Amino acid sequence: MKTLILISHPQFEDSGTQQFLKTSFYSLDDVKYQVIDELYTATGTIDIEKEQNALRDFDRIVFQFPMYWYSSPASLKRFMDDVFTRNYIVAKRSLKTKELGIVVSLGDAEADFQAGGPEQFTISELLRPFQAFANKAGMTYLKPFVVNQFGYLDPAQKEKLLVDYLEYLSAEMPLSLANREQWLVARLQDTKADKSADLQQAIDLVINSIEDQQNNVESLKQDVKMIRDQEE
Amino acid sequence: MKTLILISHPQFEDSGTQQFLKTSFYSLDDVKYQVIDELYTATGTIDIEKEQNALRDFDRIVFQFPMYWYSSPASLKRFMDDVFTRNYIVAKRSLKTKELGIVVSLGDAEADFQAGGPEQFTISELLRPFQAFANKAGMTYLKPFVVNQFGYLDPAQKEKLLVDYLEYLSAEMPLSLANREQWLVARLQDTKADKSADLQQAIDLVINSIEDQQNNVESLKQDVKMIRDQEE
Known part of the structure; x- marks a missing residue:
């Protein structure tokens, strides 16, 4: 964009x-x-x-x-x-x-x-x-x-x-949570290029942790949806 | 002004x-x-x-x-x-x-x-x-x-x-009715100066008629106020 x-x-x-x-x-x-x-x-x-x-x-x-x-x-x-x-x-x-x-x-x-x-x-x-x-x-x-x-x-x-x-x-x-996280991951990927191997590894850890959280949020959303559907 | x-x-x-x-x-x-x-x-x-x-x-x-x-x-x-x-x-x-x-x-x-x-x-x-x-x-x-x-x-x-x-x-x-009428009378007075005697007389008639109406409105307002006061 x-x-x-x-x-x-x-x-x-x-x-x-x-x-x-x-x-x-x-x-x-x-x-x-x-x-x-x-x-x-x-x-x-x-x-x-x-x-x-x-x-x-x-x-x-x-x-x-x-x-x-x-x-x-x-x-x-x-x-x-x-x-x-x-x-x-x-x-x-x-x-x-x-x-x-x-x-x-x-x-x-x-x-x-x-x-x-x-x-x-x-x-x-x-x-x-x-x-x-x-x-x-x-x-x-x-x-x-x-x-x-x-x-x-x-x-x-x-x-x-x-x-x-x-x-x-x-x-x-x-600026939803998903869009913000996606943006942050893209920024972190951008900054990796000219960094040392150690730093690149550290950045990857942060990215993985953000993506794990995204998955957690997704699964929580699924759970909430299921509970709501059962209530109706 | x-x-x-x-x-x-x-x-x-x-x-x-x-x-x-x-x-x-x-x-x-x-x-x-x-x-x-x-x-x-x-x-x-x-x-x-x-x-x-x-x-x-x-x-x-x-x-x-x-x-x-x-x-x-x-x-x-x-x-x-x-x-x-x-x-x-x-x-x-x-x-x-x-x-x-x-x-x-x-x-x-x-x-x-x-x-x-x-x-x-x-x-x-x-x-x-x-x-x-x-x-x-x-x-x-x-x-x-x-x-x-x-x-x-x-x-x-x-x-x-x-x-x-x-x-x-x-x-x-x-721009209340009173302010508009006052303004209109002032404008009519302004325009009188360079007019013929006949026209001046005609303008005066218009001014008098507006002022008569103002008096009517004033007396109507008094009446309405009296009626309201009696109702309370």
Whole structure:
């Protein structure tokens, strides 16, 4: 599965959050990123046809941005207005069957975003325009990935964020236990290649243990199903 | 009351809807309009302090735009990102107590915007980011004014649209019967100045008739109140 991250950030190089996320997805071969702001010339032009064609090979398109005034920064909207022409999206259905992910980072606490809270509305509500776009384009709208106040995370939380983020970029959706395990095993297989024989053996042990657990879960599911069937 | 219309439209001069609305608000002295796209230089700079100061004298700020991908065109977002700094909005509370209006024109039918309809979400839901902004800025969020498929309107519908629009720009909110009548009488008084004596007399008759009706409504309200009080 191939993923394109379209980043909208006026100061991408200076953003701690963005640079942290950037270092992490270098480990995935099938993930490409593009800073939208860099696609425009100084006089504000963009090669529309080139950008339309550039999306063709990807299965998952991820809009990644910090929340500015309850939406993306202007550059993503500009890109959508310019590149996502009505002909491209509605007539030709060019993005149909692709997935649309959103990675949004928050400066204010995620808990503030609810009815009665300081921000009044949920992240889901504020991102409705993107969901409506996915709906119109025939895309599958993925559950948005929220980076909650990156500056306050401790090292362990950052490590978890990194794994969750890589999963969001490249695992099969929805993120069921089975899909997560399958993804993890694939990642472990990837990392084996350039390791010593000892390390390769250790990784194999981990993979076997995950696969054993998968089998256990499968057999438990069978048992539950049998009990339910007998009850009916 | 002074109103500023901030228009976001990449082809303002070529838009039938925008040009129709534009001719109409020339009749109001206290309404000013500004096309946001014209505030930027060719290299994309804007005088932030000047634009911040320009808002000071207005009581009502109206964002006017066609709906592009379920939001405003990019230029409004860019203006918000640039001019509405955190210091200006949150620390200084510069827009506090002002009203925020939205005039949004739709290419697709308004009836499509509901759960289960082709667009799935209501206009209210899609405009949440602007409502959340008003909330953060301490502004009063006015009920958005929707221009529904202007191209399909007949002359009578356009005439009604024009009156409703002028009301939205300059009448006291909420648009109660009393506020609408007060607004209408003020408009009629305005138009009297340069008319012939005969026409002035005719306008006075209309004004008197509206004021008589206001008195009738007032006395009816008193009656209803008395009946209710007796019932309790």
